[in-house]
Amino acid sequence: MIPRFWPLLLLAALALAVPAGALVVENADLTPAEVNLLFAMREYTLTYNEYADRLPGWVTGPFADEKVNLYVTSPDGVLVMGITFHEKKVVQFDAKGCPDPFVTVTADAATVEEVMVSDRPFDTFREAMQNGTATIEGDNLLGTLRTGMVRFGLWAMDLIGL
Template sequence: MTRPLPAALALLAAAALVASAGGLVVANADLTPAEVNLLFAMREYTLTYNEYADRLPGWVTGPFEDEKVNLHITSPDGVLVIGVTFQDRKIVQFDAKGCPDPMVTVTADNATVREVMTSDRPFAVFRSAMKHGTVTIEGNTLIGTLRAGMVGFGLRVMDLLGL
């Protein structure tokens, strides 16, 4: 797989179990069976993102290079909050109860997360979800707001250029 993935797409993928030097890092893993299934389903996708993260443009991965982000995945059962830790543009850990003081919060519905994960064109699915409001990125700090705006601006420029 050689297709590039945007940083915000990585945030969707952040719900995955992520390999680190010592194995899988999962904090506060008190999850329902459905949540565990979603997390394991996304594991390979996150690992793929990490493999290609260094090749992605800086405007895609740079805003969240060494930050903590909360991912809210909505479903009929409620909201699963995942705290995502990025280090050197890669996802290194998630916390199943969220991060305190995250830079941004990304919200997506369960169906969109699964569609992005299974699509042959995940970037196109993500961009469409952003346009239709099924994925949102909200800054929780001034810097987070600026960085989230940078990602949104980059996506709009790509739309204008027809990329």
């Protein structure tokens, strides 16, 4: 029989066994639903990191070495995840958010899942921003300026039909 707290044990084991330079997870005292979402995002992040260098610089550049808080809303409440980027790649999750984030992204759980399973996650996120199920806001002056640059880039892509 597998104990009910096995996901937390597995998460703790993974956090301890992570090789140098790999993704790290902090603050792992999570509910089972949060653990499931965190594992799904961790798997997605591994794929994202493989392709990060292929994304347009105006998308990844503003967040290359920054901390972002992701607010995932659901009927059960709001899960806050802190995401740390280094050289355009995700290197750490903090399951309780980051202090002093550069940017805050808000999306519902369905949107987060759609982005993760999409064959074109950038376009899926862009569509979510257009229909209001995802938002991105700067948390300081520099974050506001850089997110403005990203929003302008998305607007320009829509304008020219990309």
